[in-house]
Amino acid sequence: MGLDPGLRRLALGTLLAAYPGPVPPEWAVRLLADGLAGHTLFGTNVHDPAQLAASTAALRTGRADAIVAIDEEGGDVTRLAHATGSPYPGNAALGAIDDPALTREVYAAIGGELAALGITVDLAPTVDVNTADENPVIGTRSFGADPLRVAVHSAAAVAGLQATGVAACAKHFPGHGATVADSHHELPTVDVSPAVLRERDLPPFAAVIDAGVRAIMTAHIRVPALTGDGPATFSRAVLVDLLRAEYGFTGTVITDALEMKGAALAAGGVGPAAVRALAAGADLLCIGAQVDAELVERVAAEIVGALGDGRLDRARVEEAAGRAAALAASSGPVGPPTPAVDGLGYAAARRAVRVEGDLAGLVAPLVVQLHAASTIAQGRVPWGLGPHLVGAEEVRVVAGETDAAQLRRLAGVRPIVLVGRHLHRLPGGPALVDALAAAHPVTVVEMGWPGSWRPTGVRAFVTTYGASHANGRAAAQVLGLAD
CATH class of the missing domain: 3.20.20.300 (Glycoside hydrolase, family 3, N-terminal domain)
Incomplete structure (x- = not known):
């Protein structure tokens, strides 16, 4: 029935x-x-x-x-x-x-x-x-x-x-x-x-x-x-x-x-x-x-x-x-929308970036993005500096499966930029940062929630307060790696 x-x-x-x-x-x-x-x-x-x-x-x-x-x-x-x-x-x-x-x-x-x-x-x-x-x-x-x-x-x-x-x-x-x-x-x-x-x-x-x-x-x-x-x-x-x-x-x-x-x-x-x-x-x-x-x-x-x-x-x-x-x-349209200011979000993201430390000498670095799982709310949305980089090589690794000495050999004389999202929560993440920074110039870019954790020995710690396309471009610009 x-x-x-x-x-x-x-x-x-x-x-x-x-x-x-x-x-x-x-x-x-x-x-x-x-x-x-x-x-x-x-x-x-x-x-x-x-x-x-x-x-x-x-x-x-x-x-x-x-x-x-x-x-x-x-x-x-x-x-x-x-x-x-x-x-x-x-x-x-x-x-x-x-x-x-x-x-x-x-x-x-x-x-x-x-x-x-x-x-x-x-x-x-x-x-x-x-x-x-x-x-x-x-x-x-x-x-x-x-x-x-x-x-x-x-x-x-x-x-x-x-x-x-x-x-x-x-x-x-x-x-x-x-x-x-x-x-x-x-x-x-x-x-x-x-x-x-x-x-x-x-x-x-x-x-x-x-x-x-x-x-x-x-x-x-x-x-x-x-x-x-x-x-x-x-x-x-x-x-x-x-x-x-x-x-x-x-x-x-x-x-x-x-x-x-x-x-x-x-x-x-x-x-x-x-x-x-x-x-x-x-x-x-x-x-x-x-x-x-x-x-x-x-x-x-x-x-x-x-x-x-x-x-x-x-x-x-x-x-x-x-x-x-x-x-x-x-709900419903109230009339023709006011046109958004061109580049509004990208300019805003740039204003949010915070730098602790010194970015001097960051020329053609090796950019290392550390894998981070996405939440269900986020979904699998691309993130990071990759799409915005000019004149820098990028590799993507899993922190807990990566040998610091191997990354240093790959970098050679180049400085390293480590890009993470909630990096301190990644298995092996803090240990990898410490091992790299002990013998190499390292800059960390944190694209997750900026908690109290700060790595020791790094040249700079950069916070973007997010991992959107706009946040990624803003970080690359601050580092001098994007047009």
Whole structure:
């Protein structure tokens, strides 16, 4: 026996799906016509601007007001430029520069590009305060470790995006910056009091709410004092009592991807996770990246089943679908976009570079890029100095599998530039730096989160605050290795 059509449509109205490949399949469009709220686009959906604009137009043949969302943070998390790296620095670089007008301008440029492509919701900015240097999933996606600075730049980013008609979605409530685990793989715990959250993690969310942010994304993190054993995504104390009652948010609450282990494992699957998130006060449920028609129907059926067995109240689901529909209605182009300043992101990235030490004598060095795995949020986006180098040889190695003496022989009389991302966390990374610097002129370029670690014996330590295409060019320019 099939689902009640009205209840199925209601359930679909709370779901944000996804589809594989550069062309929307028939089912992705059909489900929109049946009431699906929208789709999230990932790198696999993006080949070039013309193709992407055609895809969003095709989606709207199913539903004219379909939500088309994307994770376009600039910096290390980019979908539009996943093949080359973003032409904009990320939040850490913008926070280091500390020019809120520039942050607004960069996000307006990103928003203008998204609007022109038919994308209506940007799952950005990340407004987490990155207070844990070893945070494996936020890091350079954060504007910094100071709550007030992050708050100012978060509000500027929201203003820039939303001036273009693209809805901003600030993430990850109530704050993912103090974690040392990745919620894609497990359920991180932030064991602090609500008072600590209010002082350390929540000021940026208060700032974006004051700035009129249209959506806020939940975090799959456990805060025992508020959430008990489950994630914030399943907690009414977080989503209703804290976010709506205390902080006054009236927009749309979007979940982080329910396929992530921080949610799916806690609930026993994506379908049960959807029910628990709705019951807790979430409005728009991001299923994830690995989605097909069968999964969407299964999640919708779980919601309809929960309406029948009392796990969900119909008024709550109607409220959620209404907020999702309001987000769709409030998004869209507001007129011809203001043309972005040519080279805006590259100039900004250059302003963020910091140099400790002496770069004198850095002529035709051997550039050694140390392999670093990407997070799921980042994806496999190219990074480093390679595309920008003029007059320098580059080799790529795995730190723990590389012999320092062999690298010194390869370099000969040339100085060495070691390029890494979270270099001190790479197995064998610090030891390789120390072994090279003990007998050779070495400059280190850190393109990850700039924690407290500094190698001994190097000539210079260069920090870019990110690994985007713009950050890579900026570092090569500072080193005198690019035009």
